[in-house]
Amino acid sequence: MKTTSTKKPEVLAPAGTLEKLKTAIHYGADAVYIGGNRYGLRSRAGNFTYEEMHEGVDFAKKHDAKVYVAANMVTHEGDEVGAGEFFRTLRDIGIHAVIVSDPALIEICAMEAPGLPIHLSTQASATNYETLNFWQQEGLERVVLAREVGMDELKQIRQHTSVEIEAFIHGAMCISYSGRCTLSNHMSDRDANRGGCSQSCRWKYDLFEMPQPGEHKTVLAGEPVEDFSMSAVDMSMIRHIPDLVENGVDSLKIEGRMKSIHYVSTVSNVYRQAIDAYCNDPDNYAFKQEWEDELWKVAQRELAAGFYYGMPTENEQLFGERRKIPAYAFIGQVLAYDEKTQIATIQQRNNFGVGDEVEFYGPNFTHVQQNIRQLWDENDTPIDRAPQAMMVVKMKVNAAVRPYDMMRKRK
Known part of the structure; x- marks a missing residue:
């Protein structure tokens, strides 16, 4: 080349x-x-x-x-x-x-x-x-x-x-074209070109007839509705x-x-x-x-x-059912790691617990997968799950991780 x-x-x-x-x-x-x-x-x-x-x-x-x-x-x-x-x-x-x-x-x-x-x-x-x-x-x-x-x-x-x-x-x-749109202005009174876009194009739409004032009757009754038509x-x-x-x-x-x-x-x-x-x-x-x-x-x-x-x-364009859906949810971020004990301190970002199969990833495209066997809160008390938003927990990891590494699991 x-x-x-x-x-x-x-x-x-x-x-x-x-x-x-x-x-x-x-x-x-x-x-x-x-x-x-x-x-x-x-x-x-x-x-x-x-x-x-x-x-x-x-x-x-x-x-x-x-x-x-x-x-x-x-x-x-x-x-x-x-x-x-x-x-x-x-x-x-x-x-x-x-x-x-x-x-x-x-x-x-x-x-x-x-x-x-x-x-x-x-x-x-x-x-x-x-x-x-x-x-x-x-x-x-x-x-x-x-x-x-x-x-x-x-x-x-x-x-x-x-x-x-x-x-x-x-x-x-x-x-x-280049983001110059007034849908949001008309539909939600939010000026898209001055920072207020409500993304009206992402809303779900249907086609209606109005035989009487205030009456709405869908024209597509019984037909599959194709969402997000714009x-x-x-x-x-x-x-x-x-x-x-x-x-x-x-x-x-x-x-x-x-x-x-x-x-x-x-x-x-x-x-x-x-x-x-x-x-x-x-x-x-x-x-x-x-x-x-x-x-x-x-x-x-x-x-x-x-x-x-x-x-x-x-x-x-997005019509009907999605052809592919993301399979992972973000659940935590590494705050610290102890090399001697192999214990990682993690800030929770979504519910997870003992028995979950998780994946750590970090800069330079590193990936580590493992099953959570034990979990402790920040006071070293054993727990089964981390359900509270932003709570700090500890767990043993199979390989070294670093601060800013992320943790996710399959949905």
Whole structure:
């Protein structure tokens, strides 16, 4: 294989909370993106205070990682008030870049917080190299491509621009073009483009006739109802890492600031393995089915390649029964491990107990399976189960584990 680009791309993971930030970096992310208390599109995510940003940046720097802040909302009149101070504060904290879509916020950031790099958000629908060149001339260092860009288009874009390219590789797909949707505004009075999306496209729908005011009669009575009629399957590009690297993508982005640490750790871990395997030895690279199997342990929907290899069909929409369901539940996180006693201290995240078959996994794609034989509470009192949320328990493990390792079991 003739390599056109040997540069190893950045693994960029979502971090809705400080815990998720640290988890993502431990599991191989080169950078994370977070939200502040204003200007983002995830008002329900665990957005960061300035103090938490300080701690997150300090942690990231110790691990040679970066922190970006999403400020990608569409601004209405008055929304821009205070933006200059917001961006200056992020710059002074040490945030590595902000991700912005609105030209007004881009100009405010450039004028009032010089020195803070700006990345163009996917919400801006960048789909051609002329657009990327325009934003580069405006001083932006990176452009996040629209999810609608195909692989052939990506190749052409890379050949005609030198600005950094960021592209989504895993996570939820929006049914509307580049996320610009008003379903949520009309159905729940929550502005999707100002951080309040209620994901109306994921709701279950039916078709009704209304013969009388207030009367609803389903037209599909007796017929199988196909749920989620406007809902797309999730994206997964784990099988196509070589195409992304060879076409010069600088940053590979994982969606999901509202997802769990189970999701963040697993997905970051898998893509770290695949990207390293290809970039370290592209001529002998081989896709491993275990990577995709691992992603299915945290998948919320079915998986497809989005728009990269053609227009999505009905097979990339969610209709009727799911064709595949995740088989694992996240149940705990390792806090400490004693090598002499082989006892692990674990924080419970879901009910488990003696007799359960569990799996530990950690950074560098380590996996250990075992049956729980004995369990103690934090006072060393024997117990049969750990039913209380976030309780601390102890158990003997068959192999060494480390803090930040995760524990899960089959559902």
